[in-house]
Amino acid sequence: MHPTRILHRAALPRTKPALLLATKWNEKHDPTGWWISEKYDGVRAYWDSKAQKMVSRLGNVFGVPEWFTRDLPKDMDLDGELWGGYGAFSRTVSVVKTLKQNQMTLPTWSCLTYQIFDTPTKDPFETRLVLLKKYMANIHARHLCLVDYRQCTSREDLREELERVERRGGEGIMLRRAGSLYIGKRDASLRKLKKGLDAECVVVGYEEGKGRNEGVVGSLKCRLENDKVFWLGSGLTDEDRKCPPPIGSVVTFRFMEWTKEGIPRHPSFVGVRIDYDPDAGTDTSMDAAMDVGTNVEMDTIASASVNTEQSTRHVQVDTNANANEDRPPEPEAKTRIPATMSMTSTHFKSTSMN
Known part of the structure; x- marks a missing residue:
């Protein structure tokens, strides 16, 4: 194994390109x-x-x-x-x-x-x-x-x-x-x-599934830019339910229309965004998720170690990169709900949507 050094993603220098949106x-x-x-x-x-x-x-x-x-x-x-x-x-x-x-x-x-x-x-x-x-x-x-x-x-x-x-x-x-x-x-x-609508939201919690989805995530608890909260379950694959987007992730969903209360009607999960620009106004990502920690509800996961793992993401930079430059990069592992964690109401909280 090649020696590596760990860098916090936020510490990496970057210059945002001026894109036509x-x-x-x-x-x-x-x-x-x-x-x-x-x-x-x-x-x-x-x-x-x-x-x-x-x-x-x-x-x-x-x-x-x-x-x-x-x-x-x-x-x-x-x-x-x-x-x-x-x-x-x-x-x-x-x-x-x-x-x-x-x-x-x-x-x-x-x-x-x-x-x-x-x-x-x-x-x-x-x-x-x-x-x-x-x-x-x-x-x-x-x-x-x-x-x-x-x-x-x-x-x-x-x-x-x-x-x-x-x-x-x-x-x-x-x-x-x-x-x-x-x-x-x-x-x-x-x-x-395009037909239909799509938007982005921040994952702030989970709800345990029922029936065939018992023991895994049934719905994602999500917060919109207007601070409205809703549940997003449709569109999640079995893998998504076993390995849900981490707390603080920004995800895209599609829906039919907005209700008078500002909640999406018939929302369906599309995927996690990694290219969100909070200054641009309408698209979303993991980078933005790092800046929403104070707004994220951590009440659905009891383990402090899991919270720490999800809120302090790191990337590995190979110091011997030239030796591996022809090998495609390796995706970081999804944040999994630990197998040792019993899926009980202690870890999933079905909050009423007021």
Whole structure:
């Protein structure tokens, strides 16, 4: 085993990239002439060509293997999405959020692609697209992909394209205004369109399951940005119930609509976010979860040692990284409910939702 040194994640230096962020599409607008592309449900990733590093929305450096970034440019930054395929958001997160990977037991970077959709130059979008196509013309790596763009011809065209994307399991459509610039903040020149709603919340507790889910997590107790609390159980897999997102994690859920009380109707769990930017307003992550400790309810887990383990996450940095640079990184283990812990009301608390 190579010697390692332990660093607290918050201590790692980072520079948050100035990304162009989307607003929601208003169906009253005419999409004719807008550039449209598929919206990929993955993890936002920015290629810093000067530093030769791939970073998250918060500026955290991904533990990317050398082969994955070998063909990325040395003189052009890229904006894109790390994507593991349709319905594979959780698998994507399990790969990108950690520094090492056991190829024999867990998914590796080989199951991901980098879906490139922009380059942050000062040029209009059409010029940026030409630059991207010129770069990709000489790239033959299968995991590096340029998102397909075309200009929308009508409202009906947009509706049909959304239906095509959803039929193959896609999340939705992205729209870019013709001639628009890359503005490093949320801007109306970039829009997103998808059916249904999604949002983020912080996990603050657990409720034990019943019937076949007895002894494991039945629902996650979650807190919204408006401080409303609700239970999130639909969408959790058997593995999620055995190894639930740690207290303080930020998770994404989909739902039908908001109630008058500000609670999501028919929420369904999607996955843990690792690319949340609290300043951006609408997306969410593990990084943000580290800053919500004072708001997290720890009343559902009795063991102080478990609380300590979950609230002080660390990452291992291999001091002999060069020897392993071609090995995909190994995801950190999920926080499991210890096998020695009896699943009783001492550990699960079914709080009434007032």
